[in-house]
Amino acid sequence: xxxxxxxxxxxxxxxxxxxxxxxxxxxxxxxxxxxxxxxxxxxxxxxxxxxxxxxxxxxxxxxxxxxxxxxxxxxxxxxxxxxxxxxxxxxxxxxxxxxxxxxxxxxxxxxxxxxxxxxxxxxxxxxxxxxxxxxxxxxxxxxxxxxxxxxxxxxxxxxxxxxxxxxxxxxxxxxxxxxxxxxxxxxxxxxxxxxxxxxxxxxxxxxxxxxxxxxxxxxxxxxxxxxxxxxxxxxxxxxxxxxxxxxxxxxxxxxxx
Numbered sequence: 001x002x003x004x005x006x007x008x009x010x011x012x013x014x015x016x017x018x019x020x021x022x023x024x025x026x027x028x029x030x031x032x033x034x035x036x037x038x039x040x041x042x043x044x045x046x047x048x049x050x051x052x053x054x055x056x057x058x059x060x061x062x063x064x065x066x067x068x069x070x071x072x073x074x075x076x077x078x079x080x081x082x083x084x085x086x087x088x089x090x091x092x093x094x095x096x097x098x099x100x101x102x103x104x105x106x107x108x109x110x111x112x113x114x115x116x117x118x119x120x121x122x123x124x125x126x127x128x129x130x131x132x133x134x135x136x137x138x139x140x141x142x143x144x145x146x147x148x149x150x151x152x153x154x155x156x157x158x159x160x161x162x163x164x165x166x167x168x169x170x171x172x173x174x175x176x177x178x179x180x181x182x183x184x185x186x187x188x189x190x191x192x193x194x195x196x197x198x199x200x201x202x203x204x205x206x207x208x209x210x211x212x213x214x215x216x217x218x219x220x221x222x223x224x225x226x227x228x229x230x231x232x233x234x235x236x237x238x239x240x241x242x243x244x245x246x247x248x249x250x251x252x253x254x255x256x257x
Contacts, residue, residue: 015042015117015175016096018087022048022077024104025055031104032062032069038110039117043096045070046104047087049077080172081196085189088181099181101174108173112216116175119214127180127209130166130201131173137215138168154236158198161244164205167213169198170236176204183207193232195239202243 048056158169191199
């Protein structure tokens with residue numbers, strides 16, 4: 001898949017917020033205005049998968065007008081996980097100290113991003129901050145009951161199978177220290193849909209990263225169409241089950257030794 005980038009891309013030791021897009025043109029200006037209103041010092045990297053609605057073209061226009069906006073164009077719709085991995089590589093190459101994941105559809109509030117980044121600044125021992133719906137103070141708004149059930153069930157199953165204490169395993173609102181990402185073998189990540197978030201959580205824990213969940217409010221998107229479908233759920237169940245079985249077998253092997 002080919003990729004090209006626009007924007008200056010000079011980072012220093014700052015924060016890069018990676019935002020994958022596919023047909024998010026109608027959300028672009030509103031979401032980015034909110035991000036910069038609450039977080040004026042961050043840079044934003046839009047990773048666009050050749051959106052047919054012109055998201056990439058509008059993002060390029062905005063990047064020309066605002067030096068904190070950058071755009072990475074990919075050759076076609078390749079999925080959430082690969083889009084984030086491409087964005088991480090771009091940010092790490094440019095020396096950002098913190099790399100964030102954030103949705104473009106308005107379901108991740110910019111004021112919550114500011115709170116997450118404050119934690120990163122105030123506690124140098126935290127390697128990964130997760131914006132969590134499942135800790136006290138966190139919640140969803142406007143979700144249908146079945147979506148909430150799938151989300152809660154998925155996190156519960158992943159916690160049990162992987163032996164982790166993170167309450168919101170599928171959360172996609174995150175802030176990573178760049179050093180943590182560098183210690184993770186990102187080249188071996190194959191998970192695509194929302195199971196990508198579970199995979200990244202288990203990998204962060206495996207290399208000794210300290211993970212902290214910060215409560216957020218997660219409203220239902222107001223514009224556009226959700227990318228969630230049954231294939232994403234099936235992929236998550238399959239991968240988590242395989243990872244869990246491997247973990248259990250490894251633990252039994254260590255006890256046998």
